[in-house]
Amino acid sequence: MPLPHLKPSFLPLLSILLTLPHQTTAQSLPSSIIGCNSLSCPLDNTYKCHLEDTTYTNVGLARIPSPPSSLDGLSLLKAVHVADAQALNITLPEGEDDVPYRSAFYLGIPEENDVGDISGCAVFFNEFPGMFEGGGEGGGEKEAVGTCPDVIEQECIDALTQLAKDVVDGENGSGDICGTLRTELREISRGNNSNSTGSVSLGACRNSFSGQGNILGNFTVSSLADLMPIAGSQNASSDCWPASPKTDGLAYLGEVIMISGFTDAESISELFQITPILTVFPAGSGSEDQDTSAQLTCLKAVEVIDSSEDGQDGEDGGDEDGNGDAGALFSANMPGVGAAVVAASDDFLNLFWELFGYIQDEDELRIRNIERHGS
Numbered sequence: 001m002p003l004p005h006l007k008p009s010f011l012p013l014l015s016i017l018l019t020l021p022h023q024t025t026a027q028s029l030p031s032s033i034i035g036c037n038s039l040s041c042p043l044d045n046t047y048k049c050h051l052e053d054t055t056y057t058n059v060g061l062a063r064i065p066s067p068p069s070s071l072d073g074l075s076l077l078k079a080v081h082v083a084d085a086q087a088l089n090i091t092l093p094e095g096e097d098d099v100p101y102r103s104a105f106y107l108g109i110p111e112e113n114d115v116g117d118i119s120g121c122a123v124f125f126n127e128f129p130g131m132f133e134g135g136g137e138g139g140g141e142k143e144a145v146g147t148c149p150d151v152i153e154q155e156c157i158d159a160l161t162q163l164a165k166d167v168v169d170g171e172n173g174s175g176d177i178c179g180t181l182r183t184e185l186r187e188i189s190r191g192n193n194s195n196s197t198g199s200v201s202l203g204a205c206r207n208s209f210s211g212q213g214n215i216l217g218n219f220t221v222s223s224l225a226d227l228m229p230i231a232g233s234q235n236a237s238s239d240c241w242p243a244s245p246k247t248d249g250l251a252y253l254g255e256v257i258m259i260s261g262f263t264d265a266e267s268i269s270e271l272f273q274i275t276p277i278l279t280v281f282p283a284g285s286g287s288e289d290q291d292t293s294a295q296l297t298c299l300k301a302v303e304v305i306d307s308s309e310d311g312q313d314g315e316d317g318g319d320e321d322g323n324g325d326a327g328a329l330f331s332a333n334m335p336g337v338g339a340a341v342v343a344a345s346d347d348f349l350n351l352f353w354e355l356f357g358y359i360q361d362e363d364e365l366r367i368r369n370i371e372r373h374g375s
Contacts, residue, residue: 029244033062033145035302039242047303049079049240051250052230054104057081058142058271058301059242061108065147065297068281068290071118075108076279077242077250080271080301083257092259099262101270102255103301105277107227109249119285120224121164121178123185123278126256127217130208130274132300141272142303148276148296155204161294163188163200164280168292177282182221189216220256224279227251274300 030038036047036059049056056079064074083102085092092098105124109115130151134140148157167181188202202215210217229249235241243250256275260266280294 029061029063031145032147033060033300033302034244035060035304036242037304039240039244041240041242049242050238051079051240051242052234052238055081056104058303060299060301061242061244062297062299064279065295066293067295068285068293070290071113071281071285073110075243075248076277076297076299077106077108078275078299078301079104079106079242082267088257090257097262098259101258101260103275104255105253106250107224107253108243109229109251111247111249115227115229115249115251117285118224118227120279120281121181122222122224122253123181124220124222124254124256125209125216125276126219126258128209128274128276132274141268145302146298148298151274151298152208152276152296153204156202156208157296159200159202159204160278160296164278164294165292166200168280168282178221178223181280185216185219189214220254222254272301272303274298
């Protein structure tokens with residue numbers, strides 16, 4: 001039976017794929033957060049990743065910890081760059097050397113998950129002051145990685161996740177759960193100390209967050225329902241796909257634009273800031289037998305310039321199998337053929353990428369939150 005939609009020149013490559021040993025696409029990341037050096041972004045002195053219509057200078061990808069079992073493997077991606085104020089219709093303060101720093105967020109969705117089964121909310125805490133170990137004046141902000149318990153007290157993590165679950169369960173799966181969650185967080189953060197039922201207090205978050213009158217600082221809430229993964233037509237000019245594994249889809253969640261100065265210290269602070277992200281999945285999200293669950297993921301962009309060939313991860317780059325690309329498991333869906341899974345070098349992956357591309361489904365949902373630091 002002929003293979004549909006495959007040019008004759010593709011067949012030798014397909015033959016190689018099908019003869020390679022079978023491996024599972026389930027994979028852990030080589031570290032809690034991975035950046036361009038583990039995601040095969042193009043490198044020319046510095047990394048760049050052109051995704052949709054934007055060129056980002058750095059990215060960070062992390063798994064959502066302990067999601068519902070049916071949604072295991074979900075990831076969060078943060079992509080950052082210094083934006084063009086004119087293109088974004090932003091008027092900058094006169095007489096100040098300020099620039100807009102743009103952070104865009106995406107949900108990474110394993111190919112076996114139906115995006116239509118995902119619902120819930122994501123809360124982005126945009127003014128978090130903490131840094132992972134290795135940050136500070138030593139210049140380690142770019143490379144430093146970690147998880148939320150490294151920078152946030154466990155009592156605060158427990159309070160935030162419990163509040164999210166209480167809000168969702170209180171709505172009984174109906175109504176505007178994300179709007180209600182936003183209201184509850186805003187009221188508690190402004191000093192009401194506990195949620196409407198009196199069951200949760202965020203007092204423990206003062207030490208980890210701002211500690212001032214507005215405990216949590218500026219935050220943005222986005223819905224996880226009705227997401228639209230990036231389609232091939234939207235990403236035709238892309239030169240990278242910052243997902244792991246590469247077969248994961250990416251769905252746009254929203255963006256945050258912060259206005260700040262353009263000194264080296266200010267740029268590093270803005271581009272490599274930690275963003276704690278609270279996710280909550282209502283009962284039945286992904287599977288009817290799932291209880292409501294909530295998680296806190298601490299995400300930042302990561303920059304590690306590897307001295308090995310092409311700047312990609314190798315034996316010394318934190319890659320578990322030494323083949324590059326965060327475990328180097330690549331599942332390629334061939335029309336009429338099924339899934340061939342390969343362990344490949346970055347050169348092989350790049351060749352495969354050029355030949356077959358990455359196609360998914362339509363559109364995107366956009367939100368924007370613009371704040372000036374210190375205001």
